[in-house]
Amino acid sequence: MMWERSPTPEESWSDVSGGNDNCEWPIKGIVGEEIRLDGTPRYEVRWGNWSRPDGSNTTWQSDIPDRPDLVNRWKRMQSRKRAALAENGLDMDVRWKDDTIHQRLTHQRSQGYEEKKQRRFSDLSTANWDEEVENAYKRLQERSVEDSGPQLRLILTRDIPSQLSSSVSSPRRGRPRLDISIPLSPQSGTSTSTAAHLQLPSTTPSSSEPRVIYSIQTLRSRLERAWTRAARDVMAVGVRIDRSIADENIPRDLSKFKYIERGYLFDDGLQQVFDVPRDVFTICDCFQCLDASRCSCQAISEILDSLQRKTYAYTKGLFTFNVPQGTEVIECNKFCGCGPRCQNRVAQQPRDVEIEIFDTKRCGWGARTLENVPKGKVVGTYTGKVIRREDVDAIPEEHYGYLFDLDGTEIKNEENLGNRYTVDSYSCGNWTRFVNHSCNPNMVVYSVVYDTIPDVNMPYVAFVARQDIAAA
CATH class of the missing domain: 2.170.270.10 (SET domain)
Structure with missing residues (x-):
C-alpha cells in the first residue's frame, strides 16, 4: 500500500540491565506523537534505565495500556498548546513534499489544524447580507425607530441552522448566533434610549433558511460579550460589566480596547x-x-x-x-x-x-x-x-x-x-x-x-x- 510505514524493528530488551524482576522497564514519559494516515495516533515513549547502543532511549507505541495517565496527560497538554496556537492566528504552514505525504496529518495536528478550522468557520458566510441589511433598514423606517445615542447599534443576528451548529462555537448557552454590528444614522422624531432593547419580528423563515432577528444592543453589552468571549477562548470564566453603567459613561477608548485574559x-x-x-x-x-x-x-x-x-x-x-x-x-x-x-x-x-x-x-x-x-x-x-x-x-x-x-x-x-x-x-x-x-x-x-x-x-x-x- 502506498505510504504505508514499514514495521518497527524488534527491540532487544533481554540483554539490557535496569528492568525489574518481570523484565519491565519504567516509562519516563511521552515525548512525541504521530498521526497515521488512518487518523489514529502513536506515541514516542522515553524509557528509564534502558537505551540502545547508540544512546537513544525512545520507542514508538500504539498504546500504553498500563499507563493511561501518561496518555491522558499528554493529550491535555497538547490540547492546550493547540488552543493557544489557534488563539494566536489561523495561518497554516504547508511544507510537506510528495515524498512526505504520510506526515501530513501529524503536521496538521502539531499546528492545531482542527482548532484553527473551528475558529475560522465560526464566522458564517455573509452572502446575501447586503439585501438583509437593506431590509433591516426598511423595517426600522416602517416602525419609526430612531437612534438617539452615538453608541447605539443595530445588531443583525442570524440563528444558525441546526445542521451547522456542530461546527460553530459560541460562549452562549443554547443555540449559537452570529452578530454583525451596523451603525444607525440619527433621525428626527421619536427616539429610543441607549439602554433600550428592541426586537423586531422578521418574516417567518423556512426550515432551511437562517432566521433573522433585528435588535438594538448597547455598547456595554457588546464590550461584555467581547471580553467574555476572549476569556473563554483560554478556558477562563466570563467577565461582567455592571448593568448600571450607561453607554455615555463608558470611555470612548474602551470601544477599541483589546481584551487579553492571559499573557x-x-x-x-x-x-x-x-x-x-x-x-x-x-x-x-x-x-x-x-x-x-x-x-x-x-x-x-x-x-x-x-x-x-x-x-x-x-x-x-x-x-x-x-x-x-x-x-x-x-x-x-x-x-x-x-x-x-x-x-x-x-x-x-x-x-x-x-x-x-x-x-x-x-x-x-x-x-x-x-x-x-x-x-x-x-x-x-x-x-x-x-x-x-x-x-x-x-x-x-x-x-x-x-x-x-x-x-x-x-x-x-x-x-x-x-x-x-x-x-x-x-x-x-x-x-x-x-x-x-x-x-x-x-x-x-x-x-x-x-x-x-x-x-x-x-x-x-x-x-x-x-x-x-x-x-x-
Missing part, C-alpha cells in the same frame, strides 16, 4: 527576547511534583522553608505567602514532564473566579468578585503590552495610570542587572487594569515565571487574595 503582547521585537529556546529552560521530569528539593526546575528557586529546604509557593492550590520580597516564584513550565494539574502550576491555570467591572462612584471603575474567594487564591495576572522601561517617557500621558513595572526582583538603591520592562494595559489587557489602589488592600501581588526564564526579566504579576474576600 503579554510585545513591542519592538521583545517577543523574541521573551521566547527562549527549550534548551535554556530548567526542566523537571517529575510524575508529580511533590518535593521541591527533588524537582529539577526548582534548582534556581530561592523559596525555602524554616529548615532552609526548598519548598513550593503553594499548598493545595493556594499561595502560602512564604515568598521573600524580591523573590520570583518558579512554576513548572511547558517542557516539564508533570501534567497540567501539577501542584506547582497555579498562576498559569485559567481564571475560575467570575469578575464584574463596576463604577466605584469615587475612584472611577473598579473590579469585584461575584463569588467568595479564600485567602491565598490566585485570582489572575496583569496583562498588556510589554515595553522597555526607558521608553515609558515617550508614551502618551493618559497611559501612566495603567503602567505596571516588572520590578519584583529589583532592589532599591542597588545595581540591578539586565534590561528592565514595564507592562502597559491602557490599550490592551484584562480586568486587572481596573483594580484600584487601597491603603488596606485585600490582594497582594508577586512575580511568577513559567513561560520564559527568570534571566529575561519579564515575569508575570499575579494577584492573590491576602484574606478571605466575600462576593460582591
Whole structure:
C-alpha cells in the first residue's frame, strides 16, 4: 500500500540491565506523537534505565495500556498548546513534499489544524447580507425607530441552522448566533434610549433558511460579550460589566480596547527576547511534583522553608505567602514532564473566579468578585503590552495610570542587572487594569515565571487574595 510505514524493528530488551524482576522497564514519559494516515495516533515513549547502543532511549507505541495517565496527560497538554496556537492566528504552514505525504496529518495536528478550522468557520458566510441589511433598514423606517445615542447599534443576528451548529462555537448557552454590528444614522422624531432593547419580528423563515432577528444592543453589552468571549477562548470564566453603567459613561477608548485574559503582547521585537529556546529552560521530569528539593526546575528557586529546604509557593492550590520580597516564584513550565494539574502550576491555570467591572462612584471603575474567594487564591495576572522601561517617557500621558513595572526582583538603591520592562494595559489587557489602589488592600501581588526564564526579566504579576474576600 502506498505510504504505508514499514514495521518497527524488534527491540532487544533481554540483554539490557535496569528492568525489574518481570523484565519491565519504567516509562519516563511521552515525548512525541504521530498521526497515521488512518487518523489514529502513536506515541514516542522515553524509557528509564534502558537505551540502545547508540544512546537513544525512545520507542514508538500504539498504546500504553498500563499507563493511561501518561496518555491522558499528554493529550491535555497538547490540547492546550493547540488552543493557544489557534488563539494566536489561523495561518497554516504547508511544507510537506510528495515524498512526505504520510506526515501530513501529524503536521496538521502539531499546528492545531482542527482548532484553527473551528475558529475560522465560526464566522458564517455573509452572502446575501447586503439585501438583509437593506431590509433591516426598511423595517426600522416602517416602525419609526430612531437612534438617539452615538453608541447605539443595530445588531443583525442570524440563528444558525441546526445542521451547522456542530461546527460553530459560541460562549452562549443554547443555540449559537452570529452578530454583525451596523451603525444607525440619527433621525428626527421619536427616539429610543441607549439602554433600550428592541426586537423586531422578521418574516417567518423556512426550515432551511437562517432566521433573522433585528435588535438594538448597547455598547456595554457588546464590550461584555467581547471580553467574555476572549476569556473563554483560554478556558477562563466570563467577565461582567455592571448593568448600571450607561453607554455615555463608558470611555470612548474602551470601544477599541483589546481584551487579553492571559499573557503579554510585545513591542519592538521583545517577543523574541521573551521566547527562549527549550534548551535554556530548567526542566523537571517529575510524575508529580511533590518535593521541591527533588524537582529539577526548582534548582534556581530561592523559596525555602524554616529548615532552609526548598519548598513550593503553594499548598493545595493556594499561595502560602512564604515568598521573600524580591523573590520570583518558579512554576513548572511547558517542557516539564508533570501534567497540567501539577501542584506547582497555579498562576498559569485559567481564571475560575467570575469578575464584574463596576463604577466605584469615587475612584472611577473598579473590579469585584461575584463569588467568595479564600485567602491565598490566585485570582489572575496583569496583562498588556510589554515595553522597555526607558521608553515609558515617550508614551502618551493618559497611559501612566495603567503602567505596571516588572520590578519584583529589583532592589532599591542597588545595581540591578539586565534590561528592565514595564507592562502597559491602557490599550490592551484584562480586568486587572481596573483594580484600584487601597491603603488596606485585600490582594497582594508577586512575580511568577513559567513561560520564559527568570534571566529575561519579564515575569508575570499575579494577584492573590491576602484574606478571605466575600462576593460582591
